[in-house]
Amino acid sequence: MASSSYSNSPCAACKFLRRKCMPDCIFAPYFPPEEPQKFANVHKIFGASNVSKLLNEVLPHQREDAVNSLAYEAEARMKDPVYGCVGAISVLQRQVIRLQKELDATNADLMRYACNHEMPPSQSERRNNNNMGGSSHHFGQNSGGLYFACPWSTDHDPCGDQRGGGGNM
Numbered sequence: 001m002a003s004s005s006y007s008n009s010p011c012a013a014c015k016f017l018r019r020k021c022m023p024d025c026i027f028a029p030y031f032p033p034e035e036p037q038k039f040a041n042v043h044k045i046f047g048a049s050n051v052s053k054l055l056n057e058v059l060p061h062q063r064e065d066a067v068n069s070l071a072y073e074a075e076a077r078m079k080d081p082v083y084g085c086v087g088a089i090s091v092l093q094r095q096v097i098r099l100q101k102e103l104d105a106t107n108a109d110l111m112r113y114a115c116n117h118e119m120p121p122s123q124s125e126r127r128n129n130n131n132m133g134g135s136s137h138h139f140g141q142n143s144g145g146l147y148f149a150c151p152w153s154t155d156h157d158p159c160g161d162q163r164g165g166g167g168n169m
């Protein structure tokens with residue numbers, strides 16, 4: 001009873017194209033009648049016959065992924081006819097680069113702050129430490145020397161204590 005919609009209403013593709021939805025309709029599993037816009041977008045950008053050709057070329061277990069990818073690209077291209085989802089990707093890439101720079105700057109500030117607050121005289125010692133951890137400054141940095149012992153979380157003097165450290169494995 002709940003699945004009566006299956007026999008009654010045509011899939012979104014057949015409804016859009018105003019044709020009879022046959023039981024072996026290639027669109028039916030991926031374009032349910034509840035999501036009419038999904039097919040409308042895909043049809044507008046790629047064309048229904050190209051989509052059915054593509055679905056027939058793809059293995060059945062890959063068809064759902066293929067349809068989701070087409071729907072994503074079609075929607076992106078409707079919003080941005082020139083760049084499509086490449087536009088979204090490059091915006092996100094720029095965001096990643098900007099945030100990475102911000103993170104690097106904040107880590108550098110944190111390090112300066114920590115040193116200036118505890119023990120200014122042993123800064124040369126600290127700089128040595130920075131070079132070891134800071135030279136490889138990409139994503140693994142929080143496991144390296146960048147996050148040395150925080151002065152405010154220890155009760156002894158961390159700068160003095162680190163003398164001759166660095167090689168303690």
Ligand SMILES: [Zn+2]
Pocket residue numbers: 010011012013014015020021022025026027028
């Ligand atoms: Zn159909």
